[in-house]
Amino acid sequence: MIDGREDQAAGLRRLFRQTPPAVVAFYVTGRHRAGNAILAAHRIAAQRQRVLLIDEAAGDEALAETLGLAPGPDLLQMLDGRLTLAELLQPVPGLFGRVPAAAAALALPLLDDARRACLVQAVRVLHRHAGFVLIHAGCDSARDPSPFVQAAPQRLLVAEASASGATDAYRVIKQLAAAGAGSLHIAVTRARSSDDARNFFTSLQKLVRHHVGVPLVWLGEVERDDLAAGLTRMPSAASAREEGATFLRRLAGTTVWRQAGASG
Numbered sequence: 001m002i003d004g005r006e007d008q009a010a011g012l013r014r015l016f017r018q019t020p021p022a023v024v025a026f027y028v029t030g031r032h033r034a035g036n037a038i039l040a041a042h043r044i045a046a047q048r049q050r051v052l053l054i055d056e057a058a059g060d061e062a063l064a065e066t067l068g069l070a071p072g073p074d075l076l077q078m079l080d081g082r083l084t085l086a087e088l089l090q091p092v093p094g095l096f097g098r099v100p101a102a103a104a105a106l107a108l109p110l111l112d113d114a115r116r117a118c119l120v121q122a123v124r125v126l127h128r129h130a131g132f133v134l135i136h137a138g139c140d141s142a143r144d145p146s147p148f149v150q151a152a153p154q155r156l157l158v159a160e161a162s163a164s165g166a167t168d169a170y171r172v173i174k175q176l177a178a179a180g181a182g183s184l185h186i187a188v189t190r191a192r193s194s195d196d197a198r199n200f201f202t203s204l205q206k207l208v209r210h211h212v213g214v215p216l217v218w219l220g221e222v223e224r225d226d227l228a229a230g231l232t233r234m235p236s237a238a239s240a241r242e243e244g245a246t247f248l249r250r251l252a253g254t255t256v257w258r259q260a261g262a263s264g
Contacts, residue, residue, distance in 0.1 A: 020244030021052070021127055022232045024185075025135040025152035027142060027176075029168030030160020034066035036189050037136055040158045040222050042094050044132055047228035050096040052130035054123075056105040056146055057138035064100070067092055075104040078122045079115050085125055096130050105146035108254050120252045127244065132228065139168055142175035151250035153243040154231060155184050158222060161191035161200045169204055174212050183215040185231065189222035197221040 028037040045051040054075075055063050064071050069090050077083050089097045104119060111119065127133060135148045149155070155176070159169040173184060186204065191197035198218075205216045219230045 021050075021130045021133045022154070022228075023127075023133045023135070023152050023244065023247045024154045024156050024231055025137055025145075025149040026156035026158060027137050027139055027172050028158040028160075029139060029172060030162050030165035030190065032160065032190070033061055033139070034063050036158055036160055036222070037063060038066060039189060040156075040187065040227065041134055043222055044134070044228045044231075045095050047226050050129065050131040052096045052126060052133045053092070053098040054101050054126075054133060054135045054148060055098050056101045056141075056148055057136050058102040059138070061138040061140070062100070062102065063098060063136060064090075067098065069098065072098075072100045075099055075101040075119065075122065076107050077103075079111075079118055085122060088122075089126070099126065101148065105141075105148055108147045108251070116254065117252065120248060123251065124248055127248075139172050142172045143179060145176065145179050145181070147251060147254040151247050151254075153247060155181060156187060156219065156227075156231065157184050158187050158189055159200070159204065161188050161196060165190075166200070166204060170207060173204075173208055173214055173216075177212050177214040181214065183217055185217045185219040187219040187222050187225075187227055191221060194221055194224060 026037070026040070028034075028040070030036055041051050041053055053063065057063065062071070063069075067090075069092075072090050073083055073088055075088065078085070078088065089099055091097045108116065108119065135152055137146065137149050141149075157169060157172060159165050169186075176184065186201055188197040188200050191200060201216070201218050205218075208214055208216055219225070219227055
C-alpha cells in the first residue's frame with residue numbers, strides 16, 4: 001500500500017530499486033467487457049505481480065461494479081489537495097489496485113502547466129509501486145483516444161470470441177486507425193479451444209488487413225497464454241526505462257502534442 005508519509009529519499013530508493021512498469025492501454029470487446037478486462041488483468045498479475053488498473057472507462061464499461069467497488073474518487077480530485085494517493089487507490093485482491101480516471105482523461109488536455117504537472121506526478125508515484133500498468137479505456141472512446149492511451153507505448157485489444165466481440169473489435173480497430181494508432185496486440189478470450197482462438201484472430205486479421213491496414217500482433221489466448229511475456233519483450237532494461245519515461249513525458253506535454261496534432 002502507498003504510504004502517504006513516504007519521504008522523497010525513500011521514494012527515490014524504491015524508484016531505482018525496481019524495473020519501471022510496463023504501460024499498456026487496452027480495450028475490451030464482447031458481451032462481458034468488464035469481466036473480460038478483469039480476467040485479463042488477473043492473468044497478467046499472475047505472470048507479473050502488482051498490476052495497477054487506471055480505469056478511464058465510464059458508465060457500464062467502468063470496472064468498479066464488477067469488482068464490487070464503489071465508483072470512488074477520480075484521479076482528477078488529487079488537484080484540490082484534499083485527497084492522498086492512499087485514499088485514491090482502490091485495493092483489489094490479486095492486483096495492486098484500481099484508480100478511477102475518467103474525469104482526469106477528459107480534463108488533462110485542458111489543464112494549465114502546474115495542474116498538469118501535479119497530475120503527472122501522481123501517476124509517477126503510482127508507477128513506483130506497480131509492476132505493470134494497464135490503462136482501461138472504453139470502446140466508445142476509441143475514435144478520440146485519451147492522453148493516457150495516446151501516451152502508452154503499447155496498445156492491447158482483448159477480443160471476446162463471439163459475434164459481438166468480433167464486431168466491436170473491428171469497430172475499435174478502425175477507429176483507432178483513424179486516430180493514428182499503429183500496430184495493436186490482440187488477445188482472445190472465451191474461445192472454446194486454442195484452435196478457435198487462433199481462427200478468430202486469423203479472421204479478424206484478414207478483415208483488418210483488407211479494409212483498415214493496421215498491423216495486428218497475435219498475443220495469445222487470455223485463459224492459456226502468458227500475455228505479460230508478450231507485452232514485455234524488450235531488448236534491455238534500458239528500453240523499459242526509456243518507455244516508462246516516454247509515457248510520463250508524453251503525459252506532461254499533453255497540451256503541446258494534442259494541439260500540434262490538431263493543426264497538422
